[in-house]
Amino acid sequence: MSKDERCHLAAKKGKFDVPHPCDELKQIAKELSCDMTDGKFAKHMDDHDPLRSLRQDFFYPKMKEVLGTDLNLVDPEEDCVYFCGNSLGLCPKNTKKYIDVELDKWAKIGVQGHLQGEGMPWAKCDECLDSDMAKLVGGKPGEVAIMNGLTVNLHLLLISFYRPTPKRYKIMCESKAFPSDHYTFQSQINLHGYDPETSLLCVEPREGEMTLRTEDILAKIEEEGESIAVICFSGVQYYTGQLMDMPTITRAGHAKGCYVGFDMAHAAGNVPLYLHDWDIDFACWCTYKYINSSAGCLACIFLHDKHKHNNFPKLLGWWGHKFDTRFTMNNELDLSPGAYGYRISNPAGLLCPPIKASLEIFNKTSMEELRAKSKLLTAYLEYRIIEKYGHTNGEAEGTLESVDGDFQHVHVHIFTPSDPEQRGAQLSLSFSVDISYVFKELEKRGVICDERRPSVIRVSPTPLYCSFQDVHRFMEYLDQALKAAAVVAATDKK
Numbered sequence: 001m002s003k004d005e006r007c008h009l010a011a012k013k014g015k016f017d018v019p020h021p022c023d024e025l026k027q028i029a030k031e032l033s034c035d036m037t038d039g040k041f042a043k044h045m046d047d048h049d050p051l052r053s054l055r056q057d058f059f060y061p062k063m064k065e066v067l068g069t070d071l072n073l074v075d076p077e078e079d080c081v082y083f084c085g086n087s088l089g090l091c092p093k094n095t096k097k098y099i100d101v102e103l104d105k106w107a108k109i110g111v112q113g114h115l116q117g118e119g120m121p122w123a124k125c126d127e128c129l130d131s132d133m134a135k136l137v138g139g140k141p142g143e144v145a146i147m148n149g150l151t152v153n154l155h156l157l158l159i160s161f162y163r164p165t166p167k168r169y170k171i172m173c174e175s176k177a178f179p180s181d182h183y184t185f186q187s188q189i190n191l192h193g194y195d196p197e198t199s200l201l202c203v204e205p206r207e208g209e210m211t212l213r214t215e216d217i218l219a220k221i222e223e224e225g226e227s228i229a230v231i232c233f234s235g236v237q238y239y240t241g242q243l244m245d246m247p248t249i250t251r252a253g254h255a256k257g258c259y260v261g262f263d264m265a266h267a268a269g270n271v272p273l274y275l276h277d278w279d280i281d282f283a284c285w286c287t288y289k290y291i292n293s294s295a296g297c298l299a300c301i302f303l304h305d306k307h308k309h310n311n312f313p314k315l316l317g318w319w320g321h322k323f324d325t326r327f328t329m330n331n332e333l334d335l336s337p338g339a340y341g342y343r344i345s346n347p348a349g350l351l352c353p354p355i356k357a358s359l360e361i362f363n364k365t366s367m368e369e370l371r372a373k374s375k376l377l378t379a380y381l382e383y384r385i386i387e388k389y390g391h392t393n394g395e396a397e398g399t400l401e402s403v404d405g406d407f408q409h410v411h412v413h414i415f416t417p418s419d420p421e422q423r424g425a426q427l428s429l430s431f432s433v434d435i436s437y438v439f440k441e442l443e444k445r446g447v448i449c450d451e452r453r454p455s456v457i458r459v460s461p462t463p464l465y466c467s468f469q470d471v472h473r474f475m476e477y478l479d480q481a482l483k484a485a486a487v488v489a490a491t492d493k494k
């Protein structure tokens with residue numbers, strides 16, 4: 001794809017420009033002469049899914065293995081329903097093998113493993129992976145470094161990009177930023193002697209709305225831009241699942257002289273990104289969510305090439321020093337240009353193999369192909385929820401017969417944008433029944449998703465390893481769970 005096509009694609013938004021994937025699903029159902037709620041439809045979609053074999057590259061947990069599952073309610077030999085790739089991706093089958101190579105090397109040759117032996121030389125194990133990582137986010141080689149944890153990286157980047165002056169001292173973010181990001185912004189502001197009360201500019205959704213409108217973000221940038229040093233939103237918002245219009249926000253920020261960065265924690269490996277072409281100044285993300293690299297694994301930074309030779313303030317360590325002269329140890333810093341210059345410590349040799357195992361799977365396809373499947377998969381889930389329980393982004397209501405024969409009203413509300421261009425894989429659901437009951441009942445049936453207090457369950461059918469039949473099974477278990485939850489809730493009230 002050319003740069004122009006990409007930018008054009010990225011600029012496209014709104015349901016009027018692109019046909020809704022649900023129309024494609026309806027068309028297929030029509031050709032099959034079967035209803036979309038029919039298990040046959042889900043099976044047909046899986047049989048014709050060009051990416052279906054990728055599931056075999058992961059360990060997909062069985063019902064009998066997931067804790068809390070009541071094995072009287074489900075078939076213990078069946079796969080669980082794993083809709084939690086937004087929180088922790090599944091384990092690629094090659095992960096263990098690649099870690100074992102490094103462990104064996106350590107056992108056999110000790111320190112020599114830094115440069116010799118099988119697998120990845122530890123001294124460059126991050127460098128073995130960062131060009132594939134760059135590909136995943138639309139960065140050029142040299143624009144991405146793999147290091148530290150996500151929040152640490154956000155701090156390191158803000159040290160360079162947030163340099164407040166009496167005239168330009170604000171950080172702009174979303175009002176419901178992930179707590180860790182919010183604390184990062186607050187503490188960076190404090191560190192410079194400014195007050196978060198007046199320096200942290202949080203953009204809020206309109207009254208009665210859950211997601212941000214791009215037009216409102218742009219209006220705020222227009223209004224306050226001259227006093228903003230850094231704009232830093234999420235690429236995909238963790239709570240609502242909203243995919244932000246990154247190129248448009250970036251352009252608007254630059255027009256006002258602000259630096260623009262994004263936290264891609266929920267975007268990387270979920271939606272196609274073109275960080276370089278979008279002209280984003282900086283970005284950071286973790287690799288354990290959609291990138292399946294194991295809990296707390298190494299995170300990444302992106303630094304746009306235009307900042308390659310910057311002389312911004314940064315925190316330094318020996319790993320930022322150019323490789324060729326790094327071990328001269330003469331305390332004369334010869335800093336690597338670009339993202340590499342932001343590295344501080346030597347990379348963890350045992351944390352790179354999981355990233356390698358995951359990137360190998362991504363390399364079998366492309367983010368564009370994954371996105372095509374993801375749009376259909378999430379639209380299918382959305383359709384099934386609306387068909388059963390009501391509407392999206394409005395009054396959602398369905399009538400449900402509870403197990404003891406009473407009719408109960410159950411509302412399921414999807415507050416992730418219904419426009420497929422404004423979301424990734426995740427749908428955020430709220431319920432008229434207390435979610436802790438719903439969540440418990442889902443867990444009993446081997447549905448792994450996540451609960452975000454006070455009122456949200458996030459479900460994420462990840463296109464790498466989730467199927468249309470998983471969505472179909474999810475709907476059965478959700479129905480059972482809601483019925484059971486309604487009964488438990490009613491009993492608890494008495």
Ligand SMILES: *Cc1c(COP(=O)(O)O)cnc(C)c1O
Pocket residue numbers: 149150151152178180181234238263265266286
């Ligand atoms: C997951 C996530 C984090 C987690 O930060 P760590 O430093 O990896 O613990 C931070 N910010 C956002 C937006 C996230 O989604």
